[in-house]
Amino acid sequence: MLSVIFIITVILTKELVMATEQCSKYQFKSPFYPGESCEDIYNKNPESHEWSGYYWITNGPSRVYCGMTYTGSSCLNIYNGTQWTFCNMTEVAAGFISTCAGVGGGWRRISNIDISTGGGCPSGWRKDTYSGVSFCRVVSDGSHTCSSTTFSTNSISYQRVCGRARGYQKGGAVAFTLYSIGGQTIDGYYVDGLSITHGNPRQHIWTFANGQFDNSHLYNCPCAPGSVYPSPPFVGTNYYCESGTNNTYSTSAYYFNDPLWDRSGCITSNCCDNPTQPWFYRELSGTTTDDIEARICREHGFATGSVLIDQLELYIL
Structure with a gap:
C-alpha cells in the first residue's frame, strides 16, 4: 500500500514540476481578456480544475497546464511586475489577430x-x-x-x-x-x-x-x-x-x-x-x-x- 502511495506521489510531483516549468514559459497562454483579473478568468474557465491553484487552459487545439499564483491581479500587472510569469497576448486567439497582439504583451x-x-x-x-x-x-x-x-x-x-x-x-x-x-x-x-x-x-x-x-x-x-x-x-x-x-x-x-x-x-x-x-x-x-x-x-x-x-x-x- 505504501509503495502505491509513493508511486502516485512521485507521479503527481513530476506532473506538478512539469506544470511549473510550463508556467514559467507559457503562463496565461490562452485567449485572455486583459481587463479581467486572473481569478475571474480562472472562475470562468470551462476546463476542469485540478489541484489547488492549478488548472487547464485552452489554447487552440492544445491545452497548457498553468498555475494561479497571482490571483486578483490584472494581466497587465502580471506582465509588468512578475519575474517568471507573464500574460502572453502575442497569440492569435479568440479573434485577437496578430496585427494587434503581435506588437507585445499586456493589452x-x-x-x-x-x-x-x-x-x-x-x-x-x-x-x-x-x-x-x-x-x-x-x-x-x-x-x-x-x-x-x-x-x-x-x-x-x-x-x-x-x-x-x-x-x-x-x-x-x-x-x-x-x-x-x-x-x-x-x-x-x-x-x-x-x-x-x-x-x-x-x-x-x-x-x-x-x-x-x-x-x-x-x-x-x-x-x-x-x-x-x-x-x-x-x-x-x-x-x-x-x-x-x-x-x-x-x-x-x-x-x-x-x-x-x-x-x-x-x-x-x-x-x-x-x-x-x-x-x-x-x-x-x-x-x-x-x-x-x-x-x-x-x-x-x-x-x-x-x-x-x-x-x-x-x-x-
Whole structure:
C-alpha cells in the first residue's frame, strides 16, 4: 500500500514540476481578456480544475497546464511586475489577430459591447430592436446628429489602440460626404458611421464609415467605385468603410444580411481588401491617458437612414 502511495506521489510531483516549468514559459497562454483579473478568468474557465491553484487552459487545439499564483491581479500587472510569469497576448486567439497582439504583451480591454448576445448599450447610446435584431443607435430621431459614449482607460498610459466594430445599414448612407459638402469638422457629424477619438480637443483614432452602395455611386465609400468624396484629412487612411446593399436602397429597409466592416460582401469595391479586417490597429503619435470616445453619427433622420452598431471591442497598450 505504501509503495502505491509513493508511486502516485512521485507521479503527481513530476506532473506538478512539469506544470511549473510550463508556467514559467507559457503562463496565461490562452485567449485572455486583459481587463479581467486572473481569478475571474480562472472562475470562468470551462476546463476542469485540478489541484489547488492549478488548472487547464485552452489554447487552440492544445491545452497548457498553468498555475494561479497571482490571483486578483490584472494581466497587465502580471506582465509588468512578475519575474517568471507573464500574460502572453502575442497569440492569435479568440479573434485577437496578430496585427494587434503581435506588437507585445499586456493589452487591456476597455470596451466589449456585444448586443447580439443580449448585452446592453452604453450610456449615451440608445438600444433598439427590429425584427428580432438588437442594436445601438443615435438617441435622437432627428438628422445631422451624433450620440457619444466614453470608455475609461483608468488613467493608464497607452500609445496603441486596437479594436473592431460591427454595424448595419438602415436606409441611405453617405460615408464622408458630410465633411466635403457640409464643412464638418472632427467635432461634428463628418461621417455616416462610428467615430473613435480621444482627448479634448478630439484627436482621431479610427472611423467606421457607411457608404451608399457597394456598386458605383456618388456617395460611396472612398474605396468604392463612383465615389467623389474622399475621407477628411484628419481621418486619412485610418478608416474602414462598407455598404450594406449593392445597388439600391429603401429608406425603411434594415440590411442585416450584410454586416458592415466585417471584410465580407464588398461585391465590386476594394473596401474589403485590408487583410487585418475586421480589426484595426493604430499607433498614436505619443503616449496618453485619455479616455476613448465613440460617437455614432448620421446625416439623415432615423426614418430615412441610420447606422446601427451591435459590436465594439477596444484594447489599449
